[in-house]
Amino acid sequence: MTGAAAPAIRPDHVVPERIHALELLREMLRIRRFEEKAAELYTGGKIRGFLHLYIGEEAVAVGTMQALTAEDAIVATYREHGQALARGIPAGALMAEMYGKANGCSRGRGGSMHFFDVTRRFYGGHAIVGGGLPVAVGLALADTLQRRTRVTACFFGDGAVAEGEFHESLNLAALWKLPVLFLCENNLYAMGTALARHQAQTDLCRKAESYGLCAERADGMDVLAVEAATRRVAEAVRLGLGPHFLELQTYRFRAHSMYDPELYRTKDEVEQWKSRDPITTFAARLRDCRLLSEADLADLEAAVTAEIDDAVRVAEEGPWEPVEDLTRDVYTPVSRS
Ligand SMILES: Cc1ncc(C[n+]2csc(CCOP(=O)(O)OP(=O)(O)O)c2C)c(N)n1
Numbered sequence: 001m002t003g004a005a006a007p008a009i010r011p012d013h014v015v016p017e018r019i020h021a022l023e024l025l026r027e028m029l030r031i032r033r034f035e036e037k038a039a040e041l042y043t044g045g046k047i048r049g050f051l052h053l054y055i056g057e058e059a060v061a062v063g064t065m066q067a068l069t070a071e072d073a074i075v076a077t078y079r080e081h082g083q084a085l086a087r088g089i090p091a092g093a094l095m096a097e098m099y100g101k102a103n104g105c106s107r108g109r110g111g112s113m114h115f116f117d118v119t120r121r122f123y124g125g126h127a128i129v130g131g132g133l134p135v136a137v138g139l140a141l142a143d144t145l146q147r148r149t150r151v152t153a154c155f156f157g158d159g160a161v162a163e164g165e166f167h168e169s170l171n172l173a174a175l176w177k178l179p180v181l182f183l184c185e186n187n188l189y190a191m192g193t194a195l196a197r198h199q200a201q202t203d204l205c206r207k208a209e210s211y212g213l214c215a216e217r218a219d220g221m222d223v224l225a226v227e228a229a230t231r232r233v234a235e236a237v238r239l240g241l242g243p244h245f246l247e248l249q250t251y252r253f254r255a256h257s258m259y260d261p262e263l264y265r266t267k268d269e270v271e272q273w274k275s276r277d278p279i280t281t282f283a284a285r286l287r288d289c290r291l292l293s294e295a296d297l298a299d300l301e302a303a304v305t306a307e308i309d310d311a312v313r314v315a316e317e318g319p320w321e322p323v324e325d326l327t328r329d330v331y332t333p334v335s336r337s
């Protein structure tokens, strides 16, 4: 520190515990740097297929994950790199998956949109909008029938509320009081369509309430707010109070996928949201509270860079699936001849 006067701690600042705060920051940085590297590798032709970046939304994956235990299940969408990293799937297994290598978390058969890791109870990665919701209801039903006290956390976007599965899943979960935590990542757009252009009712909590769920919303750009809200609702689900709905208001800074001319939003709007960047605002807040020094930040960045470099190495060195495995896991009727 130089001799400059230290900034005052603002009254609206809740001072988090230092170790935990640095962990939250580190997790968000891991996601940001992992995705920046993925974008670079995509441009270089190392990663192919679809790639949907989560940049700008990191506080949602990191904040929510704090409230979940290793026993809980996670179901996510195709924009799931952040959830997978925050859940603890090694970055190398994720990078290798995007390369299509056999050491990827889905053996290279899923790619960016289909991360899967049963050992960590991470059940996708779903490319179909709304497709994860019935899976989450099924997982929660299994837990209920087997009398296990677990939560199934289901992430989905604002676009999913237009799908039949959203309504069917919320209805069944509420009817059977299943332990599902519905986590709606409302980033205002479904590809290029703003919520108000496809929904008569844009208050997503009201939609959930209409099925009998308790619903609340939180600022998805503030990792502490996300964590606090998720802890509250996850606890209620865990206590057997039925499914809950949490809307996280957030924003993606990048295009919908790697190809998107972004004609549906203004540069001004994007810049305004970028001024609320969950990483830089949280780092500034920690500096204000004197929980973070420049040296701490440099250490975090160095550790994250080393991890991402290693993930790329794991992907580069990983094997391709042998050609003999071409029909493995492919259903074919037995020939009767
Ligand atoms: C059933 C279905 N319909 C259409 C698509 C094409 N599609 C891919 S992503 C997307 C938008 C989804 O938006 P949202 O749920 O808000 O998630 P976000 O991309 O904003 O994270 C659409 C329509 C699809 N994958 N599945």
Ligand SMILES: [Mg+2]
Pocket (backbone or CB within 6 Å): 157, 158, 159, 185, 186, 187, 188, 189, 190, 191
């Ligand atoms: Mg969306």
